[in-house]
Amino acid sequence: MNVTATLIGQLIVFSVLIWFVKAVLWEPIINTLEDRKKRIADGLAASEKGFKDQEVAKEIALQEIKKAKQEASEIIAQAKARDGQMLEEAKNKAAEEAERVMAGAQAEIDQEVNRAKDSLRSQVAELAVAGASKILGKEVDAKAHKAALKELIEQI
Amino acid sequence: MSESSAPAISNPVEYIQHHLGNMTLDGERPASLVDFSVFFVDTFLVSLILAMLFGFVAWRVGKNLDADNPTGLQNVLETVVEFVNQQVKDIFPTADKWIGPLAITIFVWVLLMNAMDFLPVDLLPSLVSGIAAVFGFDPHQVHFKAVPTTNLDTTFALALLVFGLIIFYNIKNKGFIGYMKVFLFHPFGKFLIPVNIIMTTIEEVAKPISLGLRLFGNMFAGELLFLLIALLAFSVWAMPAQVALGTLWGIFHMLVVPLQAFIFMLLTIVYLGLASQGADEH
Numbered sequence: 001m002n003v004t005a006t007l008i009g010q011l012i013v014f015s016v017l018i019w020f021v022k023a024v025l026w027e028p029i030i031n032t033l034e035d036r037k038k039r040i041a042d043g044l045a046a047s048e049k050g051f052k053d054q055e056v057a058k059e060i061a062l063q064e065i066k067k068a069k070q071e072a073s074e075i076i077a078q079a080k081a082r083d084g085q086m087l088e089e090a091k092n093k094a095a096e097e098a099e100r101v102m103a104g105a106q107a108e109i110d111q112e113v114n115r116a117k118d119s120l121r122s123q124v125a126e127l128a129v130a131g132a133s134k135i136l137g138k139e140v141d142a143k144a145h146k147a148a149l150k151e152l153i154e155q156i
Numbered sequence: 157m158s159e160s161s162a163p164a165i166s167n168p169v170e171y172i173q174h175h176l177g178n179m180t181l182d183g184e185r186p187a188s189l190v191d192f193s194v195f196f197v198d199t200f201l202v203s204l205i206l207a208m209l210f211g212f213v214a215w216r217v218g219k220n221l222d223a224d225n226p227t228g229l230q231n232v233l234e235t236v237v238e239f240v241n242q243q244v245k246d247i248f249p250t251a252d253k254w255i256g257p258l259a260i261t262i263f264v265w266v267l268l269m270n271a272m273d274f275l276p277v278d279l280l281p282s283l284v285s286g287i288a289a290v291f292g293f294d295p296h297q298v299h300f301k302a303v304p305t306t307n308l309d310t311t312f313a314l315a316l317l318v319f320g321l322i323i324f325y326n327i328k329n330k331g332f333i334g335y336m337k338v339f340l341f342h343p344f345g346k347f348l349i350p351v352n353i354i355m356t357t358i359e360e361v362a363k364p365i366s367l368g369l370r371l372f373g374n375m376f377a378g379e380l381l382f383l384l385i386a387l388l389a390f391s392v393w394a395m396p397a398q399v400a401l402g403t404l405w406g407i408f409h410m411l412v413v414p415l416q417a418f419i420f421m422l423l424t425i426v427y428l429g430l431a432s433q434g435a436d437e438h
């Protein structure tokens with residue numbers, strides 16, 4: 001229960017210990033704790049940001065999908081419309097062609113008939129002249145009876 | 157804490173006096189209350205070993221700090237550092253970088269020194285006496301007091317450093333003139349300057365004295381009670397009482413030991429926080 005020179009020794013030990021603890025323990029641990037605090041805060045902020053980014057990306061993706069769907073349905077509708085149109089066109093074309101072919105055929109037939117008629121006519125005139133000459137026994141002048149013959153031919 | 161050696165029973169006064177004596181360099185006792193020619197080897201050695209232990213653990217942990225996977229002692233010391241740092245921040249928000257290390261050093265070192273009280277009161281003295289007897293010394297003349305904080309030197313060394321820091325922070329933050337003004341005009345204003353000087357001086361001096369005496373008193377009383385309980389071993393019939401009292405006092409002391417360390421640390425922060433207030437805040 002006395003105050004002695006030990007006091008001075010204890011003062012020195014105490015001072016050195018404070019300095020030592022500050023250098024090797026206090027400052028490193030405070031730095032570590034602060035570093036850790038900062039890293040946790042950063043991590044939380046980053047995860048928050050990641051969640052937000054994900055939300056935005058989801059939204060964008062949904063919009064993209066919607067747009068793509070719309071486009072696809074448009075394309076399909078267009079294709080369908082075009083399909084019908086083409087079919088109609090083809091039908092029309094086919095009908096036209098058929099008509100044309102039929103008209104051509106008809107024209108040819110008419111031509112053929114006319115030609116046959118013409119040839120028949122000319123042959124009838126000849127036959128008539130030949131028959132008349134045989135009946136009359138003399139040459140009939142075809143030119144002289146041209147008007148009669150023509151009338152005859154016309155009647156055929 | 158309850159064992160006792162045979163001579164204690166035959167002479168209780170000598171037993172207690174022997175245990176309260178310190179080991180000195182040349183065996184001389186201090187002549188008066190303040191005697192700077194004497195050096196207590198036991199107090200100094202035990203506190204030095206404990207300081208080195210704390211320093212070594214601090215160095216080992218501080219060297220291998222791992223921010224991501226704190227393990228074992230690092231967790232313990234991180235908790236202590238955070239606890240002390242929180243106290244400093246709460247009480248003394250404008251603390252500079254030395255307050256935290258000062259506070260944690262006081263807390264841990266005082267805690268370690270107080271914790272020497274948990275060793276049985278006769279363990280270290282008997283051990284040292286036994287070793288001394290081997291080397292031919294008279295074991296009755298060899299003293300060893302294991303708890304450094306039951307010694308005024310230790311508690312006043314701590315308190316005096318704190319006192320010095322109080323004065324330093326006062327002058328640093330108020331200026332020398334500002335600090336002197338506190339003595340002149342506090343607490344009763346400019347009309348009672350002589351009273352003010354006496355009051356403020358008492359107030360300031362009371363801080364280190366109360367710090368040092370509080371710790372010393374608590375630990376000395378605790379040690380003394382352990383010695384008295386050890387003396388109960390005078391007969392076999394007193395053994396149950398001795399065991400019961402020793403256990404009770406031991407449990408109570410488990411509260412006192414960290415509490416005193418904490419109070420010393422807390423008051424140091426409070427005093428230095430007060431000292432760091434500007435001149436106008438009084």
